[in-house]
Amino acid sequence: MDSNGLSVVTELFAHVDANVTRSEEEQATYARRLFGELGRDGGSIEPLGEPQYQKTRLSELGRWTGDPWDGPTYGLDASTTRPIEFNNGLIVDTAYAKLGVSGADADHTVEERGTVKTVVYLADDESTLHESKFETGNVNGEVVRFPDTGRSSRLTKRVATAAQHLAESEHLRNCSEKVDGVCFIDGAVFPLGIAYWLVLAELGRTTPAGTWDRPKEILGNYASFVDTQLEKGLPVVGVVKTSTMDELLTALESKLDTDGATADGTPLSVPWTRDHQFVSEVLRDDSLDHLTYTSWFVQRELTVDGRGFDILGSIREQLAHGPPKAYRRAFFYVRLPKTSTVLRVEAPYLVVENEQRRRQVQYKTLKEIARRQDVPEAIKRADRIARITSQNRETIRDMITSSEYSYDYNRDGRWSDIEDFDIDR
Numbered sequence: 001m002d003s004n005g006l007s008v009v010t011e012l013f014a015h016v017d018a019n020v021t022r023s024e025e026e027q028a029t030y031a032r033r034l035f036g037e038l039g040r041d042g043g044s045i046e047p048l049g050e051p052q053y054q055k056t057r058l059s060e061l062g063r064w065t066g067d068p069w070d071g072p073t074y075g076l077d078a079s080t081t082r083p084i085e086f087n088n089g090l091i092v093d094t095a096y097a098k099l100g101v102s103g104a105d106a107d108h109t110v111e112e113r114g115t116v117k118t119v120v121y122l123a124d125d126e127s128t129l130h131e132s133k134f135e136t137g138n139v140n141g142e143v144v145r146f147p148d149t150g151r152s153s154r155l156t157k158r159v160a161t162a163a164q165h166l167a168e169s170e171h172l173r174n175c176s177e178k179v180d181g182v183c184f185i186d187g188a189v190f191p192l193g194i195a196y197w198l199v200l201a202e203l204g205r206t207t208p209a210g211t212w213d214r215p216k217e218i219l220g221n222y223a224s225f226v227d228t229q230l231e232k233g234l235p236v237v238g239v240v241k242t243s244t245m246d247e248l249l250t251a252l253e254s255k256l257d258t259d260g261a262t263a264d265g266t267p268l269s270v271p272w273t274r275d276h277q278f279v280s281e282v283l284r285d286d287s288l289d290h291l292t293y294t295s296w297f298v299q300r301e302l303t304v305d306g307r308g309f310d311i312l313g314s315i316r317e318q319l320a321h322g323p324p325k326a327y328r329r330a331f332f333y334v335r336l337p338k339t340s341t342v343l344r345v346e347a348p349y350l351v352v353e354n355e356q357r358r359r360q361v362q363y364k365t366l367k368e369i370a371r372r373q374d375v376p377e378a379i380k381r382a383d384r385i386a387r388i389t390s391q392n393r394e395t396i397r398d399m400i401t402s403s404e405y406s407y408d409y410n411r412d413g414r415w416s417d418i419e420d421f422d423i424d425r
Contacts, residue, residue: 021271024284031281034252034268035294043251044303048296048330048358053282055290058337061370064363069182069234072103073368074110075378077186078168079388081396083156086403091121091146093160094396095167096388099175099183100381110178111385115171116141119163121155123148140174147212158208165191166214169221176228182235182364184376186383189226189238189329189346190311192302194218198314199304209314220318223327226348227320235361238346239375245344247299248275276333276342283335283342291366293334296358298349300328326350332362336373343375 001009022030038051078097085091097115101108120143122129134141144166146159168185197209198216209215226236253270272278283292301308310316310324319327328349335342345365352358368376388396397405 028281028284030268031278031284034270034278035282037255037268038248038252038297040255042257043254044300044308045248045251045297046300048298048352049355050295051297052295053292055285055287055292056366057290058370058373059289061291061363061367064367066360067364067367068360069364072101072106072181073376073378074179074181074183075100075102075186075376075380075382076168076172076183077379077382077386078164078171079383079386080160080164081388081393083160084393084397084400085156085406086400087406088403089123090400090403091156091159092118092400093156093163094118094388095163096386097167097171098382098386099171099179100378100383100385102377102381103181110175111381112138113171113175114139114386115167115174117144117163117167117170118142119144119146119159119166121146121148121159144214147208147210149206149208149210161191161193162208162214162218165194165218169218169225172225173221176225179229179234180232182237183225183229184365184368184379185236185238186241186375186379187238188240189236189348190222190327191218192311195302195311195314196304199302199309202309202314203305203307216315219312220315223312223315223319226327226351230321230351235347235351235364237361237365239365239379240344240346241341241375243274243276243344245275246273248297249273249278252278276344279333280335280340280342283333284340285335285337288337290337291334291370292337293362293366294332296330296332296352296362298328298330322350326353330358334366334369336369338373343369 032053035051035053038045039047076097076099078095080093080095083091083093095117099110099113101111116139118141120129122145129143129145131145132143144162146162149155152158172183194215197207198219200207201209229236249270249272256268256270279294283294285292302311303309310327311329312319312324312327316324326349329346330349330352331344331346333342333344345362347361352361365376368378371377372380374380
């Protein structure tokens with residue numbers, strides 16, 4: 001920017017800054033006041049016990065001796081190439097899923113296994129492309145055709161979502177007999193995007209699930225792994241790093257709208273746009289020696305067009321340990337002291353329904369997070385051994401020689417986490 005442009009921007013931002021309602025400290029106080037309202041009736045989110053937030057010293061978490069799973073931990077992650085587009089209409093995304101293992105006496109042989117899924121979209125009736133499987137050593141691969149659901153601005157994102165969750169879910173299923181500890185998933189414990197495809201298909205919307213059996217297969221793989229872990233007395237925990245979800249805020253507004261005010265009769269606005277923003281203020285703390293975190297909540301149902309759905313309702317016949325409601329997502333939030341990053345920690349409700357087990361799962365997760373002040377080490381290991389680098393991506397892109405690569409000048413090479421929500425209104 002030239003000096004005149006920057007000068008005007010300086011004035012504009014000074015005006016914005018001077019008219020923000022509350023300072024950082026005041027905003028945290030305001031957020032905590034609203035957080036207490038989450039205990040009221042209404043909305044699709046309810047607390048397990050009274051809504052609480054607290055902090056615990058990192059050193060105290062490291063010395064926690066009540067760990068019933070004091071052995072190796074496992075982490076699942078899948079790296080993707082990101083969708084690669086070509087000028088003949090071809091869209092390709094490849095995902096590579098691995099399990100990482102952490103622990104002093106851990107057996108790392110399961111890390112040698114890998115699952116690769118290449119999801120391909122090509123709406124060309126003359127194409128002879130068909131689904132095929134390949135295997136080299138301990139790595140299994142498959143080419144999967146994505147269904148033709150018509151042109152959509154969401155198409156590339158849908159291809160990416162399918163690739164990631166096909167690879168992850170099948171890898172979990174194939175490695176389940178080798179997992180003998182808590183398993184942390186990098187992301188949601190059940191993929192919401194896939195679940196919404198199935199819900200929307202049930203409502204008559206056009207989604208990949210309308211004519212494709214892979215979405216049910218994906219959800220079934222995740223549910224099967226949860227069931228296998230339950231039979232071993234082991235939890236499955238999802239750790240979500242970034243998200244644009246607003247479920248907590250939407251529930252909070254519903255609770256406030258019950259009578260138009262807070263419990264003491266004062267009307268309050270909800271200015272945040274994402275749950276992570278709101279919770280970051282609730283858990284704000286100056287100490288670098290503590291983790292701050294909330295109590296548990298549970299999402300009763302998914303709501304679409306005013307109707308409620310169970311997240312695993314479409315595969316109810318595959319669930320071994322109860323009806324779909326038993327597999328609802330329970331969750332709590334953690335704020336990291338050094339980076340202020342907020343993590344959402346999830347587990348199926350039937351894993352944490354018991355109060356003592358809920359506390360154990362929470363402390364186990366906090367202990368793993370406290371060690372590195374980041375996501376659990378097993379997830380970090382999985383990310384490291386599954387990572388597809390930008391150089392890998394370019395090499396993979398150039399393997400397609402039948403068509404010219406379609407370069408997008410508006411994309412700078414960065415790619416945020418694949419978002420779970422994918423709803424066409």
